Amino acid sequence: MNSKWKKTGWAVWLLALVLVLSACSSDTGTEDADVEHGEVVPDVRIFSSLRDANEANYLAAVDVQKVWEELGISVSLEPQEFNTLINILYSDEQDFDAYTVGWGGRVDRIDPDMFIYSIFHSSNAIAGGNNTTGFMNEAYDRIAEAQRSEMDPDRRQELIHDAQEMLASEAPLLTLYARALYHAYNNERFDNMVMMAGEGMYNEWTPMRATPLTDDKWLKVGSIFDLDTVNPVGAHSTYEWRNLRLIYDKLVRLSPTAEPQPAAAESWEIVDDTTIEVKVREGMSFHDGEPVTAADVKFSYDYYIDWEVGYFMAFLEAIDSVEEVDEYTVRFHLKQPYAPFVGVTMAQIPIIPKHIWENLVEEEGLSHPDEYLNEQAIGSGPFQLDHWRRGQELRASKNPYFYEDIAIDGFIYDIYAQHEGVMTALETRDIDMNAEQFIPAHIERSQQIPHLTVVDAGDIGYQYLSFNMRKPPFDDLAFRQAIAHTVDYDTILDVYLQGYGVKGGAGLVISPDNEFWYKPDVDRPEFDLDAARQILEAAGYTWDDQGRLRLPVE
Structure with a gap:
């Protein structure tokens, strides 16, 4: 064996050793990262309205997708025909992550029971029930039950106000906006057309x-x-x-x-x-x-x-x-x-x-x-x-x-x-x-x-973004409170609706047009991505070197 080969052989061996050690170091780093970080936040699908059916809902969902991706969440937007979406939400499988849809302001909903009890009480978080988001909170249930049996209007109003405060804090849904209702009729063919809030x-x-x-x-x-x-x-x-x-x-x-x-x-x-x-x-x-x-x-x-x-x-x-x-x-x-x-x-x-x-x-x-x-x-x-x-x-x-x-x-x-x-x-x-x-x-x-x-008339219904709270990350209160800051409510109202409507907010389920039951002084999060990051960090969420949002370490 000549000296030249001997030197080359040693060089190859040393290079291999360096690669092995580097690999070991990399593996150790990955293990350290797994210790430092929790699991990656699961991919999220947003089921939205079709653009032609509800452009404001669709554009709001597009904006939310972009903002959530800035936060390090992998998001896909999947527009759905209305009846298809409803069937998904009410199905036995309840196979969804997040969605935009609306509750119509039918006249019987001037009484707040539908928006306070039916949509959020735990008993309705079943397949076919109106609590499609799966919100379950014993303290809230007690308020929702108490308002139903309270026959004094003023005392019942206090309970409805308490419920609105809790919904704003718990953020089981984020109201995008309430619409202004403009309609027209052919005055050459009909008269005495009725308009209702x-x-x-x-x-x-x-x-x-x-x-x-x-x-x-x-x-x-x-x-x-x-x-x-x-x-x-x-x-x-x-x-x-x-x-x-x-x-x-x-x-x-x-x-x-x-x-x-x-x-x-x-x-x-x-x-x-x-x-x-x-x-x-x-x-x-x-x-x-x-x-x-x-x-x-x-x-x-x-x-x-x-x-x-x-x-x-x-x-x-x-x-x-x-x-x-x-x-x-x-x-x-x-x-x-x-x-x-x-x-x-x-x-x-x-x-x-x-x-x-x-x-x-x-x-x-x-x-x-x-x-x-x-x-x-x-x-x-x-x-x-x-x-x-x-x-x-x-x-x-x-x-x-x-x-x-x-x-x-x-x-x-x-x-x-x-x-x-x-x-x-x-x-x-x-x-x-x-x-x-x-x-x-x-x-x-x-x-x-x-x-x-x-x-025209005011609306007592609302359009909203909600989630499946039966699965992570939406089962975490801190996560929901953070993403309550990820909806640009002003742009939705001023640009997508051209001002024809009412600004949304976390848990805003009683419209200002429903004056007796509406609580005007509820503290609702504004659009603020920095605030969202701060809430996530305080709750133990982290970002890895790829910018992916990770769940808190258990």
Whole structure:
């Protein structure tokens, strides 16, 4: 072996030794990093609205994605068609991380129980329940329960205020904004159109009160949202219920000023704090001609309770039993006092015909009545279903058996792919009114059209970003409090909505337009990425050398 080879061999051996030691050092460094850092924050999928369906929600989700990525979180944005998203949120699997959607401001939600109890109480954090985020907090539950049974309005207001304070701190959802509701109608064809806070123009009163000005008495309504079902047991969304409540009657209907009005109930009496007696209106018929009696009312309430229909369970929990006193009298026995029973429960539980539904599950071979297609949709409401063609239209004609006079012959709910399609149809007189509020670009445009009358109202609903608190990192309070600083609420209102709305914030679930129940002085986080980082650091979150956010070390 010559000396040159010997030197070269030693050099190769030394180089190999250095590489081995370097590798060992690197391995040690990785182990040290694992000791120093927790697990990488899991990847997050944000399910958002489609841009054409709700541009403000979509753009807010895009902004949140960028900000969360700046924080070191791997985020994918997956826009979803509305009914698809709703089905994901209410499914048994609950396979989601974060999402943007909204709660409509239906008039019965002027009473705060829906937004305080149904959406956040632990009992509703089940598949099919309205607590889709999975928020579970015993202290909050006690407040939510107490406000339901508090019959004194001022004391109940204090409890509702306490709940708002806690929701702002716990941040189970981040309200993006509340919309200003602008609608228009064809003043050459109709008069006496009703506008309601929280609902806009497509409420349950407009089809019942509209006065035709021509021989064509069909009211044509334009919408970008289809239904997913005409089955009242399976319906989950506002877009389904604003049509179904015109087909299925209720005991009470709330006036445009939110006062309970007799509907299928001719009258009611508060016997005591836990007993309500209802006189069912005599002479009513279902759309197939069969009479509506107390037996149908009792059956309907019992049916929703027995089948645990999640959409309604929060409003039925207070019921201990339903008693059929005689052919037209029903007595509700409550487990405890429930302040919103008349204005919430009686105002939204649909009456279904016992003679159709009683043995339906067995006859149809179903595992649950929500599987029923219900193509005829026999109810006792002011309108009866002629047909529903998915993606095209729903058509309903006036119920000849109804107990109130209606001037129109029926309504047609036309479905369009985009807001622009609805706006064009208003311009060309193909529809008479828009079901959803105008996007900002269409407000001034509609005001320049002579045959359109534009009206507006405040919203008591809200659009929001929420999470699946059943899994990390959203199960961590500090993480939620940090990301409450990651939403640019001002840009959403000033740019995406052009000022037509109300600024959002953490846990802002009672709208300023709902003045009695709204608490104005709640401390809500502003958009501040540095503050978000500080909260995360204080809670033990770290960033590795790749900039990835890591969970606190256990």
